[in-house]
């Protein structure tokens with residue numbers, strides 16, 4: 015007997031499997047940066063990975079998954095480098111709306127190493143860029159980053175929880191400013207950001223068509 019599946023069910027099941035694969039690749043990346051396996055073992059594992067890469071490339075898209083609305087109506091961008099559950103590069107960041115703006119509980123990984131034992135400043139900046147952009151988008155004024163200024167106050171640890179927050183501060187025409195922070199759970203600020211986001215004239219024109 016076959017079961018009737020809701021439209022899109024198969025694709026949702028496939029995407030869920032892809033998210034599991036992406037998480038396994040994150041584990042793999044940490045294993046690569048931490049392994050002390052000998053040369054023969056590293057060469058052998060590499061050969062297996064070449065074969066796995068070829069299998070996935072047998073059915074290759076032209077570009078990563080696009081932003082879209084999920085069947086439950088929520089916005090998602092599964093291919094995004096910061097939030098994409100199907101992109102191994104992403105933490106992935108899970109962002110919540112708060113009365114103040116946007117917030118995410120996060121934990122960096124050994125693959126994010128910059129200075130020994132702490133997170134690369136560019137990685138912190140990337141996370142804050144997205145959190146600020148999210149706060150701006152949820153205020154109804156989605157835009158592209160024009161400028162992003164970062165103040166690094168203390169090294170960011172990996173392997174333990176930290177918190178990211180962001181909120182808009184002012185708006186003028188197509189420009190929106192937002193501030194954000196990565197902090198320890200006790201509120202100690204580690205990295206602060208302020209950014210200017212600009213709604214591209216092309217988006218405004220497309221929306222008025």
Ligand SMILES: CCCCC/C=C\C/C=C\C/C=C\C/C=C\CCCC(=O)SCCNC(=O)CCNC(=O)[C@H](O)C(C)(C)COP(=O)(O)OP(=O)(O)OC[C@H]1O[C@@H](n2cnc3c(N)ncnc32)[C@H](O)[C@@H]1OP(=O)(O)O
Pocket residue numbers: 081089143144145146147148149151152156157158159160161188189210212213214215216
């Ligand atoms: C990224 C996906 C967004 C999808 C949004 C949809 C839904 C959102 C829902 C959830 C998404 C949540 C979060 C994601 C959002 C963002 C996070 C990631 C953001 C990025 O990772 S994004 C990549 C890096 N970002 C770029 O890749 C920008 C490249 N660039 C351009 O695309 C254009 O350059 C643009 C659009 C910036 C302006 O182009 P344009 O033609 O619309 O405007 P124009 O040039 O006329 O300037 C108008 C006024 O802004 C001033 N101005 C212009 N540029 C400036 C700048 N850079 N700094 C300071 N001021 C600037 C001018 O001086 C003038 O000022 P004034 O009016 O006072 O004279």
